[in-house]
Amino acid sequence: MANLSEDNGEETPLQVRLNGVATFIGMVGLSVAGVVLGVLAIRYFTGHTKNPDGTVQFRAGTTGLKQGFMGAIRILTIAVTIVVVAVPEGLPLAVTLTLAYSMRKMMRDKALVRRLSSCETMGSATTICSDKTGTLTLNKMTVVEAHFIGTRLDPCDDVRAISSSSAALLIEGIAQNTTGTVFLPEDGGAADVTGSPTEKAILSWGLKIGMDFNDVRSKSSVLHVFPFNSEKKRGGVAVQSDTGVHIHWKGAAELVLSSCKSWLSLDGSVQPMDAQKRNVYKKSIEDMAKSSLRCVAFAYCQCDIEKIPKEDIADWKLPEEDLTLLGIVGIKDPCRPGVRNAVQLCKNAGVKVRMVTGDNIETAKAIALECGILDANGVISEPFVIEGKAFREMSEIARGEIADKITVMGRSSPNDKLLLVQALKRKGHVVAVTGDGTNDAPALHEADIGLAMGMSGTEVAKESSDIIILDDDFTSVVKVVRWGRSVYANIQKFIQFQLTVNVAALVINVIAAVSSGDVPLNAVELLWVNLIMDTLGALALATEPPTDNLMKRQPVGRRHGATCDQYYVEKLVCPGHLPNSNPSYL
Ligand SMILES: Nc1ncnc2c1ncn2[C@@H]1O[C@H](COP(=O)(O)OP(=O)(O)OP(=O)(O)O)[C@@H](O)[C@H]1O
Numbered sequence: 001m002a003n004l005s006e007d008n009g010e011e012t013p014l015q016v017r018l019n020g021v022a023t024f025i026g027m028v029g030l031s032v033a034g035v036v037l038g039v040l041a042i043r044y045f046t047g048h049t050k051n052p053d054g055t056v057q058f059r060a061g062t063t064g065l066k067q068g069f070m071g072a073i074r075i076l077t078i079a080v081t082i083v084v085v086a087v088p089e090g091l092p093l094a095v096t097l098t099l100a101y102s103m104r105k106m107m108r109d110k111a112l113v114r115r116l117s118s119c120e121t122m123g124s125a126t127t128i129c130s131d132k133t134g135t136l137t138l139n140k141m142t143v144v145e146a147h148f149i150g151t152r153l154d155p156c157d158d159v160r161a162i163s164s165s166s167a168a169l170l171i172e173g174i175a176q177n178t179t180g181t182v183f184l185p186e187d188g189g190a191a192d193v194t195g196s197p198t199e200k201a202i203l204s205w206g207l208k209i210g211m212d213f214n215d216v217r218s219k220s221s222v223l224h225v226f227p228f229n230s231e232k233k234r235g236g237v238a239v240q241s242d243t244g245v246h247i248h249w250k251g252a253a254e255l256v257l258s259s260c261k262s263w264l265s266l267d268g269s270v271q272p273m274d275a276q277k278r279n280v281y282k283k284s285i286e287d288m289a290k291s292s293l294r295c296v297a298f299a300y301c302q303c304d305i306e307k308i309p310k311e312d313i314a315d316w317k318l319p320e321e322d323l324t325l326l327g328i329v330g331i332k333d334p335c336r337p338g339v340r341n342a343v344q345l346c347k348n349a350g351v352k353v354r355m356v357t358g359d360n361i362e363t364a365k366a367i368a369l370e371c372g373i374l375d376a377n378g379v380i381s382e383p384f385v386i387e388g389k390a391f392r393e394m395s396e397i398a399r400g401e402i403a404d405k406i407t408v409m410g411r412s413s414p415n416d417k418l419l420l421v422q423a424l425k426r427k428g429h430v431v432a433v434t435g436d437g438t439n440d441a442p443a444l445h446e447a448d449i450g451l452a453m454g455m456s457g458t459e460v461a462k463e464s465s466d467i468i469i470l471d472d473d474f475t476s477v478v479k480v481v482r483w484g485r486s487v488y489a490n491i492q493k494f495i496q497f498q499l500t501v502n503v504a505a506l507v508i509n510v511i512a513a514v515s516s517g518d519v520p521l522n523a524v525e526l527l528w529v530n531l532i533m534d535t536l537g538a539l540a541l542a543t544e545p546p547t548d549n550l551m552k553r554q555p556v557g558r559r560h561g562a563t564c565d566q567y568y569v570e571k572l573v574c575p576g577h578l579p580n581s582n583p584s585y586l
């Protein structure tokens with residue numbers, strides 16, 4: 001957590017630009033007012049101004065101090081009027097109005113905005129780092145393939161070929177090493193399985209292979225639990241029964257496999273895991289992953305009762321090496337239906353979608369191909385597709401160099417997500433991150449826009465987010481981008497409206513002041529005009545709905561100037577230096 005950045009009140013890209021606009025307008029207003037003040041003062045004090053009756057207004061030595069002072073005050077009032085003309089008073093109103101309006105509308109698109117300014121930041125996002133599970137996929141998991149005791153079960157719940165003692169061992173692991181529960185209605189209806197989607201899939205499969213959840217759990221007692229976490233990607237439990245103490249592990253297949261020294265064979269005997277057998281298992285994991293399945297392996301080991309600490313059992317570190325592999329299951333989690341289109345929409349809008357997932361790199365690759373994040377004809381190798389570990393071990397500079405290219409990151413720990421966000425931000429990206437887990441919080445916090453998942457997300461993730469996606473769907477994330485861009489466009493339209501009016505009024509007032517020594521409308525009158533015009537203008541322009549055109553432009557990003565001041569200035573100063581976004585609204 002040491003590298004978790006503090007909330008330093010960082011300004012959003014739009015705020016930065018608006019500050020730029022304000023400074024620019026302030027400078028212009030003040031300089032023009034200064035020039036007018038100078039011109040009027042010189043004209044007055046050198047006796048070039050006349051009263052309506054034709055007498056000279058100021059004659060050095062003759063005009064009284066009081067009269068001269070009044071004249072000076074009048075000139076000052078004119079200068080102040082010019083500053084008033086220049087300042088776009090309606091801007092804060094328009095910004096707040098458009099943000100509040102969009103926020104209400106976004107609620108209908110299943111996005112709950114927690115920080116108002118994040119709507120607009122989302123509009124300038126250049127990249128989205130998305131979770132896989134639940135966001136791009138449905139989070140509805142089912143076991144569709146199982147490798148058990150060295151053989152592939154076909155269908156995946158047919159365990160007739162397996163000795164009952166081996167099956168009992170696996171079932172003990174499934175029933176005890178879980179955070180889910182199975183509830184069997186008394187009237188004999190379908191079992192009700194609860195837990196995380198992965199757990200649910202495994203427990204449902206367990207029921208199919210003959211697990212009696214309550215019975216198995218009553219036969220042994222749990223001594224100690226090591227809960228599953230995304231960092232280690234495995235969870236374990238120590239259970240004691242008549243047959244001794246068993247440590248059951250369940251987790252990311254290739255990681256559990258690498259801790260296995262043996263495997264349980266068909267006849268129930270323990271065989272050493274030689275290189276050939278290991279390769280067979282590796283190959284089956286790879287094959288399952290390539291067909292976009294999430295692989296979970298089950299392994300166990302016996303433990304001598306003497307080795308169990310008597311007192312500090314809570315601190316007991318479960319033995320996690322020298323395990324015996326029981327089996328591997330492949331879990332299918334289909335892609336969400338609209339995701340491919342949504343990803344394409346992002347591509348058209350110049351927003352790069354990256355997938356950062358805790359899953360196997362091959363599974364990640366397969367899903368990325370399915371939803372169009374990776375292009376089947378493009379390069380699908382490092383550094384475009386990278387493992388979290390490889391990225392983590394690079395130097396900060398190297399990470400910065402490849403961050404831009406990374407499209408899919410597999411087997412990532414939550415901290416890798418944070419590292420990627422930091423690297424991308426250093427590269428000048430405006431980064432949106434989706435996350436659900438408690439340990440996604442640092443990345444959500446670090447991102448320019450943190451999007452937490454409303455359904456599968458933990459409270460901690462939601463607390464650290466700026467926007468909550470209520471239906472967990474990637475399509476809704478893209479809708480947020482659309483609204484964000486509309487906020488941006490609306491504010492731009494308002495600035496243009498203001499600047500046009502203000503520049504015209506400024507020119508008229510300057511000409512009038514310099515030529516006649518007076519302005520057509522005084523400061524108070526001008527403020528009244530502004531009040532009516534700005535309010536109505538803001539209402540009309542701030543509530544314009546987004547158009548499809550918005551998603552065809554390149555993102556604004558952090559660096560390019562796209563607000564009006566820069567537009568006008570750049571157009572005047574260096575026409576070739578415009579952002580490549582097509583400012584069709586101008
Ligand atoms: N409850 C579980 N018990 C054991 N292993 C699990 C469990 N849930 C997931 N795994 C394993 O851990 C891996 C990834 O877990 P992790 O929680 O880091 O990713 P995730 O957050 O589910 O995925 P994503 O980042 O795409 O949302 C999976 O590939 C799976 O093999």
Ligand SMILES: [Ca+2]
Nearest residue numbers: 131358436437
């Ligand atoms: Ca996750």
